[in-house]
Every structure is written in structure tokens, then in C-alpha cells.
Amino acid sequence: MKEFTGARVGCFCCLATGVPEPVALPESSGKAPEPTLSRLSFYLRSLRRLVKEGVKTISSAKMAGRCGVSAVQIRKDLSYFGEFGRPGIGYDVQHLLARLTEIMQLDHQHRVVIVGAGNLGSALAGYSGFVLSPFQVVGIFDNNFSKIGRRLWDLEILDAHHLPEVNRELRANIGMITVPADAAQEAADLLVKAGVRAILNFAPVMIVVPPDIALRNVDLTRELEVLCYYINRLPAPPE
Amino acid sequence: MKEFTGARVGCFCCLATGVPEPVALPESSGKAPEPTLSRLSFYLRSLRRLVKEGVKTISSAKMAGRCGVSAVQIRKDLSYFGEFGRPGIGYDVQHLLARLTEIMQLDHQHRVVIVGAGNLGSALAGYSGFVLSPFQVVGIFDNNFSKIGRRLWDLEILDAHHLPEVNRELRANIGMITVPADAAQEAADLLVKAGVRAILNFAPVMIVVPPDIALRNVDLTRELEVLCYYINRLPAPPE
DNA sequence: TAGATTGTTAATCGATTAACAATC
């Protein structure tokens, strides 16, 4: 019977449990709960827009209105990482953006490899949201001979078995798994061998990785199934 | 300032808050927490495999081993919906599978439309995981004239503006949004007008829908950003 | 100074876990 021992990051609705304590790193003295980290990413998105809008300063209350989160929640979330605001004034948008970007380690590029050059893998390889983002897809792999060697966007599909060696050159620190369920663990093992520090798994199956590898799951089927549960179980608008 | 009023289903890490109380439907007398529903989907996956393996009966403890969830958690989760096991024996796999399938409303087909025929939309339209599943993609829409009319798999890409009318024929009850962020709300409005009961949003932006429409978000960027936070913050293996 | 707003401590809420009586 296989037990889960790998590091899983996030709530169970993301197919992950057991939030591991963040370990010494300048920014994280305390141990922020996972929901906080998830919201941090959301605040970042909001802050980036605020910068574009030319807003210089924002209060937690105004931010709350934009994010659909309470103002206390925001202040509490930020308090895990330091004091960023000024009483009576609010937060300097530029400054907060810079600090949160650092904390989330988004201040440097992350090189991503994709294992599985099917529909989803191909789509992700060409995801336009990655341009101007800290994420850069530097390689895509498959174990299907009919796919290996083919070009995809500006990449050549490489043999998944060579991933560990090839990544010495590619230097990717994040891997995305877009293979069928029964190949997902193998893909994960290859990524771990290749030395990635984080894995985003799209295969509809649990995978096991060492505890120092961050793992999150995106599970389309699960999302749809939970949606189905709520169909016709949600209260109608108050009218 | 736009406030969130729509129905959002799931924890914040799925970009959703405010779990609405499930309303009268035979199966749900109580109000199961959202994490429970998410796990239910997971138990279902496990049960389907057990059936294939020919396992007739399973205890919560054995199930726990397979799912990476505690046995009490499983029993508690199930208890929101009824008594499915026999003390001293365990659960009849077939029976539990059937009951959970009903509860999640997966005992009938769900027709899905996709708004956004870009990389991701196209990939989802051809997702092989949907064959033999209760989900069937019956239409794909876009508002880009260069795409409208083109064939994708066995579907023709239709004009998104016609979605509400076309869906009278298509009869989809689930919509997936795979358009860029700035078109997502418009897509959502069209889906609501078309009468879908549930929306899965892949656009990296919050959308607002009436409270009786179930909404979940899949947010690639957020997942990657949270992963980045954990990079080098996870404790190394105990060795 | 008065008003606004932060960061934090304490209270609340909700979900998970432990303990155990019921029952096959």
C-alpha cells in the first residue's frame, strides 16, 4: 500500500495536504499558512494592475474591495512577512509589489520544462501568459517516438528519458506534468532526477516526490466533478 | 469598486471563497464543507480503480492508505451524506461508487461548452480524459473572426456572440472559459445568458456570476507562483 | 489635534482528529 510521503503544498481541493514548514529564507521568519500564500499571489496580480493604473498608495480596505477578501485578512496575511504599510496612510503600491515579488521569489526568471507533448502540454508550451512573466518554458519532452524530434513553437520535442541529462544544460527548476495518469509517476521521477525544485502536475493522479520538492496539482476532472455537485444546489438570487 | 457577489465554490487557493449552503436536493440533507466535496471526487477516482481491480469490499483504513487521507476523515466525509458502510465489514465498493456518483450528480451526462478557441480551449476540446466520462464537449466559441467557422476536432468554432441562442440547441449546462483575462467577464456573461449552471474559469482574473451559478477557477499562474514561494523553503528529506 | 489606517492580540468559527459506543 503506497502512502504519501512527498511534499504537497496547498489545500486538499488542490489535491494536496500536509503543508510543510517553510525553512530558513530571509523573507520568511514565520510560517505563513498556505491559504495566505495563495492570496499573496492574488494580491500581486492586483498590485500589478494598480501600478498600471498609476495608483501610488492603497489602503487594505480599498485593496479588499478589489480582491474580494476582507481588509483584516490582507493585513494579517502581510503581517506574516513584515510591516509594509504606514498607519493612517496605507501601502505604497510600488514598494509592496516589489516586496511581495521578492517574497514569492518572482524577482528572478524560472525555467520550466514540460513532460508530455499532448494537447495540454503543447497548449502550455505556447501559453501567452508566460511572456513578460518570470516563467519561461525551456523544454518539452515526450516518450512517444512519433512526437520526439517534432518542432513545437520554438522548441524541439525531446525524449523524456534524456530529461535528467538534458536538464544539466536547460537548468529548469520547475517541471509541469501533462502526461496521461499512468505515466505521471514516471514523469515525476524523471523531473526529480533532473533536479527541478517544484512540480505542477496536471495528470489526474496522485504522484509522490521527495519532501523537499514542492508539488501542486491541477485537476480538471476534480474541478468539474465538484462543480457538478453544486449544480442545482445553489440558492437562487435574492431577486 | 466592484465587489464580489457571485457564487464561488471552493477554497481561496482555487480562487474562490464564500461556500454557499447547498439547497434541497435528495442527497444533501446536511451541508458538507467544500473540502469534503473535493475529497469525494478523489474517493470516486479511487473507487473506480478498486472496481477495476475486482475489490468487492474496502475499509476506511485501506481506502485511507490509498488516498493519503485519514480513515476518520473519510468516514466523516461520507457521514454528511448517509451511512454507507457496515461496522466490522467496511464498504461495498460497487455500492459506495454508485451512491457517490449519484451524490456528485455524475450519473448523467453533462454537456460542456468552451468559450475561447486558443491553445488551451483547443486542448480542452480534445481532452481524451472526457471519453467515457460524464462530460462531453458539445461546442466551442470564439469572437475572433479568423477562428470562427474553422473546424476543431469534430466541432466547428462558432461566434461567441451567438452562444445564448445556440445553446438552446446545444443544451450545455457547464461552460469553460479559456479566453484572455480582459474577455473573461464578457464570456461569463454570455455563458450565464446561455443558461449554464456551472462555470470553470481558466482566465487569470476574477469573474462575477449570479449566486445560483457554480463557479470555480483554475489559475495556472497562481499555482506556479505559490510553487515558487516554496522553492528552497521545503525541508530536505530526513535522509 | 482629529481622522485614517496599520499591525497585533484575543475571540470566533470551521474543519480535522481522537475517543468510543454501536454493530456486524
Place this chain on the structure above:
DNA sequence: TAGATTGTTAATCGATTAACAATC
């Protein structure tokens, strides 16, 4: 009957929210 295992009640844990002193 004894052993296994369920379903549930009570205890625990963790995250959110309320209250408020500090400070711009």
C-alpha cells in the same frame, strides 16, 4: 463471543475575524 470496523460526539487544531492600541 471476540475482532474488526463503522458512525458520531467531543476535543483539538488552525485559520479567519473582531477589537483595539499604536501611529501617521
